[in-house]
Amino acid sequence: MNKNSLYSISYGLFVLSAREGEKDNGCITNTAIQVTSEPTQLTVAVNKGNYTTGMIDRTGKFNLSVISEASDFSLFERFGFQSGRDVDKSDGFQDVKRSENGILYVTQNCNAYLSCTVVNKIDLGTHIMFVATVDDGDVLSREPSMTYAYYFANVKPKPKPTASSGRVWVCRICGFVYDEEKEGTPFEALPADWVCPICKHPKSDFELMNKQ
Ligand SMILES: Cc1cc2nc3c(=O)[nH]c(=O)nc-3n(C[C@H](O)[C@H](O)[C@H](O)COP(=O)(O)O)c2cc1C
Incomplete structure (x- = not known):
């Protein structure tokens, strides 16, 4: 098999955030996708090793902030290259608001957010795939969504x-x-x-x- 064929699939990029007790956290993911309209459901697959994965598994709630092309590498550094197990990722980060579900979403360099409730989960070995209904959401800007290809070509050093x-x-x-x-x-x-x-x-x- 030519593994490069997999790199032709297009993906968006998201900050997947959760709140457990007083702890806010989130990670970068490229695996969110809307799967049904009635009801509005999406799936997101995240590695079991991510701290965010356990938080979502235990609380059944998350937000997705859709990263736009306006974002620079610092958002990825903060949420994608360190773990909430070791650091407080919201420390000194002003670009957030709390949605009705109490979870933070990213207000700058993201063009929308969605608030979700887990209705099902599938154990994929290394990852858990959460199936969730979309309870709420809003558009934050008209900037185009960032794709994984755009990230590699223009954002990642x-x-x-x-x-x-x-x-x-x-x-x-x-x-x-x-x-x-x-x-x-x-x-x-x-x-x-x-x-x-x-x-x-x-x-x-x-x-x-x-x-x-
Ligand atoms: C561009 C990019 C894409 C990523 N995509 C995913 C992904 O689809 N699934 C995943 O589990 N982790 C993905 N990661 C890695 C997590 O964001 C990273 O391991 C993060 O530090 C986990 O944080 P946490 O332990 O606080 O949850 C990605 C990271 C980057 C930089």
């Missing part, structure tokens, strides 16, 4: 030419850089079930940046 004398591998999904010199282990020597620490995709989604 290009890997810099590395001064590393070791080989450098880059995750084709999220852009995480694995520098063999820094990590101390050759990429091929990592266990077969090793996954990207950021997006949790497998080793097969990495490519070698500096062939030697």
